[in-house]
Amino acid sequence: GGGWKAGYGKQWYQRRVRALQCGGGQYGDKGFYMEPTVFADVKDDMDISTQEIFGPVMQISSFKTAEEVIERANNTNYGLAAGVFTKNVDKMYQVSSALKAGHVWGNTYNVLVTQSPFGGYKESGFGRDLGEYALSSYTE
Numbered sequence: 001g002g003g004w005k006a007g008y009g010k011q012w013y014q015r016r017v018r019a020l021q022c023g024g025g026q027y028g029d030k031g032f033y034m035e036p037t038v039f040a041d042v043k044d045d046m047d048i049s050t051q052e053i054f055g056p057v058m059q060i061s062s063f064k065t066a067e068e069v070i071e072r073a074n075n076t077n078y079g080l081a082a083g084v085f086t087k088n089v090d091k092m093y094q095v096s097s098a099l100k101a102g103h104v105w106g107n108t109y110n111v112l113v114t115q116s117p118f119g120g121y122k123e124s125g126f127g128r129d130l131g132e133y134a135l136s137s138y139t140e
Contacts (some may be wrong), residue, residue, distance in 0.1 A: 019046070023056070044072055051122060052078040066091055072100045079121030083109040 024035030036056040042049050048059050049107040063069045073082060084092050096104040102120040105111060110117055117131035128134055 019048075019067045021060075034131055044075070048078060052080060074098075077122055078124045080124035081105070081110075081120075105110050 017019050019039040020034040021038040021040050023035035025035050027033040027035045034055055036058075038058045038060065039046075039048055041060045041062045044050075044061075048057065049061070061072070063072070079099075079101040081103045082096070082099045083105045084096045084099075085107055086092050086095075092106045096106055100121050100124060103118055112130065113129050115132070117133045119125045119128035119129040127137065129137075
C-alpha cells in the first residue's frame with residue numbers, strides 16, 4: 001500500500017508519516033480500497049486538513065476554545081459534512097449551528113435520513129440529494 005505517497009514528494013510524505021497513527025495502506029489485493037486511517041497532531045496547512053478526502057480517514061487536531069474550532073473548521077473551501085462530539089449539549093448546538101457544512105451530525109456521524117435533504121456547502125457537492133426536495137432533479 002502506501003497510497004498516501006502517490007503523487008507527493010518525499011518531504012510531504014515524511015511530514016504525514018509523523019502524524020500517521022494507524023492505517024494508510026491498501027486494503028486487500030483487489031480494487032482501490034484503503035485501511036481505516038487516523039492522523040494525529042494535524043496542522044491546518046496540511047493537505048489532509050485542506051482537501052476533501054473521501055475514504056475512511058480521520059484527522060485529529062487539538063484546540064482550546066469552541067470559537068477556535070468554528071473558525072478553523074470554516075476556513076476551508078469545502079463543507080460537505082461535519083460532526084461534533086461532546087458531552088455538553090449546549091456546546092454541541094453552539095458549534096453545529098455555526099459550522100458552514102451541508103450536514104452536521106451531533107455525537108454520531110454519517111447517519112442519513114432519506115426524508116431529509118443532504119448536500120454540500122461551498123465547493124462541496126452540487127445541489128441536494130434525498131428528501132422531497134431532491135425529487136425535482138429526477139422529474140421534468
